[in-house]
Amino acid sequence: MDNSEPKNIGFDMKDAISDLYRKYGHGDSAHAFNSLLIWSKDMKISAYVRPGLYSAKLYDAGPNTWFFPVGSNEQKKAFIEDRLQEKGLVLRYMTPEDLDFVKESFPDTFEIEPAVSDSEYICDRDTIENLPGKGLSRKKRYVKQLVKEHTFRIKNLDKDTIPDVNYILNIWRRNKDFDPGCKDHNALEAMFENMDALGIFGIVLYMDEVPCSVMGGYLLSDDTVDCCVQKSVINEYGLQYYVRQCFSATVPELVRYYNFEEDLGIEGLRQAKEFMHPCKMIDMYTGIQK
Secondary structure, X not given: OOOOOOEOOOHHHHHHHHHHHHHHOOOOOOOOHHHHHHOXXXXXXXXXXXXXXXXXXXXXXXXXXXXXXXXXXXXXXXXXXXXXXXXXXXXXXXXXXXXXXXXXXXOOOEEEEEOHHHOEEXXXXXXXXXXXXXXXXXXXXXXXXXXXXXXXXXXXXXXXXXXXXXXXXXXXXXXXXXXXXXXXXXXXXXXXXXXXXXXXXXXXXXXXXXXXXXXXXXEEEOOEEEEEEEEEOOOOOOHHHHHHHHHHOOOOOOOXXXXXXXXXXXXXXXHHHHOOOOOEXXXXXXXXXX
């Protein structure tokens, strides 16, 4: 039995995790190195990495709770078998492909529950940029009216615009409507402190010369960007849609999809993501040892 302990997530793990993700991953943001590093403090997770496999342990979710492992089928089976011996194994962030693996390799071993709050929203680039169809026609009118009534300018997200990003974040955190369930203070700090190393790019949007929105992300693959931050502090109809359009204009041409990650079970966040008309979801599941 392998009793190796997971370790604090650091850049010394980046190449190993990223190589395994590219070879064996299923396109979700939860298992990407950037997400693991960014959320390591807020989610209290550490990474377990060995040749051919990695996973992450969620310490606050129980003594034997893990992200579903990423790696070869042989390594995944051995990893799960080892953790089953410890009893009370819980596997989080299981994609549909992972679920198929569990059903085949460990029949009648886990209770499977849909993890709706962990599922990820994928939007088509054309929908973000053009707001096509009747379902988005009202949002399109809001954007048109917004641009008519206000002046806007855009700056790239970099070290020179970090003071304006902090201005936006400070107001956003003080907002009385801020949902305490979205505890991402450390995640945002880690993201902006390590922008270059994580390959994060984005924009800061100014409305009437006042910083109003920040949006950024990184490449999950050649055709998909993970949108890991979008914060706005001015309540104007159409602003959320307009900042996405501005961000999309800076993204490489090969990109076709935007991953807006999970909704964390926060009703307002869920509604906002549903209103973006996602073209598909990456459904997630949780497996609980019987």
